[in-house]
Amino acid sequence: MKQQKRFLLQENEIPTQWYNIAADMPNKPLPPLNPATKEPLSVEDLAHIFSEECSKQELDTEHAWIDIPEEVLDKYKYYRSTPLVRAYALEKALDTPAHIYFKNESVNPLGSHKINSALPQCYYCKKEGVTNVTTETGAGQWGTALSYAAKVFGLEAAVYQVKISMQQKPYRSLIMRTFGTAVVGSPSMSTRAGKDIITADPMHSGSLGTAISEAIELATTTPNCKYTLGSVLNHVALHQSIIGLEAEKQMEMAGEYPDTVIACFGGGSNFGGIAFPFMRHNILDGRTTKFIAAEPNSCPKLTRGEFRYDFGDEAGYTPLLPMYTLGHDFRPANIHAGGLRYHGAGVIVSQLLKDGMMSAVDIPQLESFEAGILFSRTEGIIPAPESSHAIAATIREAKKCKETGEKKVILFNLSGHGLIDMTAYDQYLNGDLRNYDIPDSEIQKNLENLPKVM
Known part of the structure; x- marks a missing residue:
């Protein structure tokens, strides 16, 4: 019998609503707080920074299903659905009885899942009369997606x-500049936050926390400008749920259901996108699917951080967020998985981890590249360094199945390709990459400086 490798939905089968797991969570996520008053933020408070609609979605814990605007759905249809793929060659190489599937978000415009949230965020800004948007980016997947979406909707x-x-x-x-975006290396001398960081450390190599500070400062000091975010926050995971909702239908086409769902983890957007639609069946229907977030061991907020209120940026411009954190002034090692170098975890993911509804593993840099090379040589796709963390975690689970003889179904999210990351692969193949060890003393020092809320 011929084995089917790829499963695709027809255009009329693409989901027309996003899924909001906050409405179904047994324990609702704690609210973001005003840093000055320690009081919960309102939609109006958030709308000073974000679009009003995204601010509403951020605080919505009542509505499980949110309609995707027709204008956004039309843009989704340019590239969705993305394929669900059975990784037969990887299974064979691992000699595992496990069935391994991956959702291939690398075929999206600009090569990653990030466009799924960039389009609605820019659409809402345009609809509300905003003319300028700003953001931060690490490895650049979010920055390129935002640049493209801004151009689509006529924003600077x-x-x-x-x-x-x-x-x-x-x-x-x-790529960002090709779409007409102004790109600045952070920390920079163009903002007060950047100047303060450079003054304190002229050799500061930057972090997502520093870049967020600068982007928020620009948004709050520029007329008719809003800040957009590619991960961490609830409304971003909401938009990314299109991934898991498609995967549900595609797994049904394949005649299987995942025992384990895995994604790499920086702030939570692609993990929530693939995991939350399946997790609702654990919550509502008694399913027992296991969910694993794979983070770098050099930025281990889920595995070694603390659940605390903390700032989302280094300068302290953001609201206080209840999350697993390493401290907002934590300086991650210069690993090539730039999208995973963030000090904190998303609010929803943090609550789910606290409640034992998911788990996390930390992956050394060299193990992630070893996994990425194996995936490249078996499945023919060079993965982003971020996605290679999910592949490494998948390989760990598949090897366990080989040891036990269990025929489990494993689904992971291939959040992006690595075709613009070849210098990192070059360094790995030449033996020039290394692992990074973060001492417990460094983590504890940062945690001691967190705001006193809980």
Whole structure:
């Protein structure tokens, strides 16, 4: 019998609503707080920074299903659905009885899942009369997606890219500029936050926390400008749920259901996107699917951080968020998975981890590249360094199945390709990459400086 490898939905089968897991969670996520008053934020408070509609979605814990605007759905149809793929060759290489599937978000415009949220965020800004948007980016997947979406909806965009990632991945900056976006390496001298950071440490290589500070400062000091975010927050995971909702239908086409769902983890957007639609069946229907977030061991907020209220940026411009954190002034190592170098986890994911509804593993940099090379040589796709963390976690689970003889179904999210990350692969193949060890003392030092809320 011929084995089917790829499963695709027809255009009329693409989901027309996003899924909001906050409405179904047994324990609702704690609210974001005003740093000055320690009081919960309102939609009006958030709308000073974000679009009003995204602010409403951020705080919505009542509506499980949110309609996708027709204008956004039309843009989704340019590239969705993305394929669900059975990784037969990877299974064979691992000699595992497990069935391994991956959702291939690397075929999206600009090569990652990030466009799924960039389009609605820019659409809402345009609808509300905003003319300018700004954001931060690490490795550049979010920055390129936001740049494209801004151009689609006629907005001007400015992106602060983490300085070390800008040096490691110059072509991502070039892609943003191709779409007409102003790109600045962060920390920079163009904002007060950036000047303060550089004054304190002239050699600061940047972090997502520093870039967020600069982008928020620009948004709040520029007329008719809003800040957009590519991960961490609830409304971003909401938009990304299109991934898992499609995967549900595609797994049904394949005649299987996942025992384990895996995704890499930076702030939570692609993890929530693939996991939350399946997790609702654990919550509502008694399913027992296991969910694993794969983070770098050099930025281990889920595995070694603390659940606390903390700022989402280094300068303290953001609301206080209840999350697993390493401390907002944590400086991650200069690993090539720039999209995973963030000090905190999303609010919803943090609550789910706290409640034992998911787990996390930390992956050393060299193990992630070893996994990425194996995936490249078996499935023919060079994965982004971020996605390679999910592949490494998948390989760990598949090897367990080989040891036990269990024929489990494993689904992971291939959040992006690595075709603009070849310098990282070059360094790995030449033996020039290394692992990074984060001492417990460094983590504890950062945690001691967190705001006193809980």
